Amino acid sequence: MAIFRIVPSNIKDICLIISSFSIFYLLSHPLTSPIPSTTSLITVVQPPPTTTTVRHLLFSIASSSKSYTNRKPYLRLWYKPNVTNALVFLDRPVTASADDSDLPPVIISADTSRFPYTFPKGLRSAIRVARIVKEAVESVTESVTGSNGVDEIRWYVFGDDDTVFFTENLARVLNKYDCDKWWYIGSRSESYDQNMQHSFNMAFGGGGFAVSRSLARVLARVLDSCLMRYPHVYGSDSRVYSCLAELGVELTTEPGFHQVDVRGDLFGILAAHPLSPLLSLHHFDIIDPIFPGLTKPESVKHLFKAVNHDPPRILQQAVCYDSSKSITVSVSWGYVVQVFEGNQLLPNLIRVQKTFTSWRRRETFFSKLHMFDMRDYSKDPCKSPDLFFFEGIAPEEKMCHTFYNRKKSMNCSRSDGIRNLIDIKVFSRKIDADTQQMSSPRRECCEILQPYNETMVIALRRCETDELIAMDP
Numbered sequence: 001m002a003i004f005r006i007v008p009s010n011i012k013d014i015c016l017i018i019s020s021f022s023i024f025y026l027l028s029h030p031l032t033s034p035i036p037s038t039t040s041l042i043t044v045v046q047p048p049p050t051t052t053t054v055r056h057l058l059f060s061i062a063s064s065s066k067s068y069t070n071r072k073p074y075l076r077l078w079y080k081p082n083v084t085n086a087l088v089f090l091d092r093p094v095t096a097s098a099d100d101s102d103l104p105p106v107i108i109s110a111d112t113s114r115f116p117y118t119f120p121k122g123l124r125s126a127i128r129v130a131r132i133v134k135e136a137v138e139s140v141t142e143s144v145t146g147s148n149g150v151d152e153i154r155w156y157v158f159g160d161d162d163t164v165f166f167t168e169n170l171a172r173v174l175n176k177y178d179c180d181k182w183w184y185i186g187s188r189s190e191s192y193d194q195n196m197q198h199s200f201n202m203a204f205g206g207g208g209f210a211v212s213r214s215l216a217r218v219l220a221r222v223l224d225s226c227l228m229r230y231p232h233v234y235g236s237d238s239r240v241y242s243c244l245a246e247l248g249v250e251l252t253t254e255p256g257f258h259q260v261d262v263r264g265d266l267f268g269i270l271a272a273h274p275l276s277p278l279l280s281l282h283h284f285d286i287i288d289p290i291f292p293g294l295t296k297p298e299s300v301k302h303l304f305k306a307v308n309h310d311p312p313r314i315l316q317q318a319v320c321y322d323s324s325k326s327i328t329v330s331v332s333w334g335y336v337v338q339v340f341e342g343n344q345l346l347p348n349l350i351r352v353q354k355t356f357t358s359w360r361r362r363e364t365f366f367s368k369l370h371m372f373d374m375r376d377y378s379k380d381p382c383k384s385p386d387l388f389f390f391e392g393i394a395p396e397e398k399m400c401h402t403f404y405n406r407k408k409s410m411n412c413s414r415s416d417g418i419r420n421l422i423d424i425k426v427f428s429r430k431i432d433a434d435t436q437q438m439s440s441p442r443r444e445c446c447e448i449l450q451p452y453n454e455t456m457v458i459a460l461r462r463c464e465t466d467e468l469i470a471m472d473p
């Protein structure tokens with residue numbers, strides 16, 4: 001048994017045998033079985049983490065001394081002091097206003113002049129913004145463990161100062177993923193053209209994206225070396241994407257992030273949101289106000305009246321039919337109710353109406369293409385549905401009524417069922433965090449309560465197992 005005689009020349013062999021045994025042991029034992037504490041090769045298996053909530057997220061916002069003042073109203077919509085963890089990154093200090101106490105702490109980004117930038121007519125600030133990933137992780141790992149400390153932050157979320165986040169929804173969606181595995185989660189652009197130019201596999205930065213803590217720590221360590229290799233790409237998001245690609249990580253898309261690379265009226269996109277919860281909206285300064293008669297900031301604030309009561313329900317679309325009057329109603333919760341004449345089939349109603357124009361002003365074949373099903377939108381109001389926009393909410397603990405008022409429209413001839421309608425009231429129950437809706441979502445059903453004349457009352461509810469969303473024959 002020569003191999004067990006410990007002489008210096010045999011130590012190498014013994015190590016080899018021990019490590020072979022450990023490998024065999026690891027392969028033959030599932031990771032759930034207890035692992036001897038002497039095995040330093042393996043990190044300790046953590047107990048299953050508790051539900052991910054907003055306090056486990058750190059939002060890092062890319063701003064600049066130039067834009068910050070004008071973007072504060074957007075930040076105030078979703079940032080709650082002592083609830084949301086967020087940092088604002090600026091290129092240089094700004095004079096703080098007296099009422100800044102309700103805004104996140106500001107960090108001045110480090111100098112980036114040593115990094116090359118060669119994209120023609122691009123902005124060098126892309127390097128600084130990409131490095132926010134590194135600076136955010138360092139700000140957490142350097143701070144003491146506590147409410148903002150290393151144990152608490154599971155996800156690093158990045159966005160621009162004109163990105164509006166729906167924080168509760170983001171926490172619920174990220175709860176589906178294990179923060180100790182590597183995840184890069186976001187969305188591509190709505191514009192085919194933009195994806196073609198930058199990448200179909202990149203999370204667009206304005207829509208925001210999330211990186212799991214385990215990946216973020218590694219990315220922070222290697223980012224500077226990546227930045228030296230990508231002077232020729234345009235944005236900060238391309239730089240982060242390139243570095244993640246080098247780490248071998250791919251984008252996982254979540255359709256609730258919205259880069260909003262469109263102009264004009266966002267109506268079609270908002271009224272036909274996917275079943276996934278709304279996670280972000282961007283470019284509010286560029287698009288039209290989302291509610292008629294309000295300014296841009298007022299209109300987003302108005303949407304939050306509904307968001308604050310039942311976040312996962314915002315924009316969720318349900319369709320109901322009144323076969324006796326031949327009417328189809330589409331409810332996009334907290335935003336708009338559309339009342340159509342006749343039987344409109346569901347697959348048509350969940351297509352996006354092309355109410356907006358393309359991001360690139362000079363139209364090309366590709367700039368007119370978008371990444372979802374679309375249908376044309378009639379510019380003739382008498383051929384369009386009657387619109388009832390969100391007016392207010394009467395919240396109760398577990399349920400609520402939302403109210404929608406008719407948008408003043410042209411004098412079109414309408415059938416009896418529609419003509420007298422002034423307002424619509426929608427009854428709904430709050431969506432629980434632990435319901436099936438998060439893991440395997442199904443569109444809700446709705447019912448129009450009879451009779452109606454000036455006010456229509458609609459109840460949203462779970463569909464029966466075999467229930468179809470269609471007009472009764």
Ligand SMILES: *[C@@H]1O[C@H](CO)[C@@H](O)[C@H](O)[C@H]1NC(C)=O
Nearest residue numbers: 079080081082083101102103
């Ligand atoms: C946040 O917490 C601090 C310290 O606990 C407290 O002084 C401050 O009033 C709180 N702010 C808000 C808006 O609750």
Ligand SMILES: *[C@@H]1O[C@H](CO)[C@@H](O)[C@H](O)[C@H]1NC(C)=O
Nearest residue numbers: 408409410411412413414419
């Ligand atoms: C709407 O049209 C009807 C019939 O065409 C007309 O009698 C009525 O005065 C119009 N109302 C308005 C407000 O224009």
Ligand SMILES: *[C@@H]1O[C@H](CO)[C@@H](O)[C@H](O)[C@H]1NC(C)=O
Nearest residue numbers: 419420421422451452453454
């Ligand atoms: C419906 O409302 C109109 C006015 O908007 C009114 O003239 C009519 O009498 C009402 N019909 C019923 C059945 O209440």
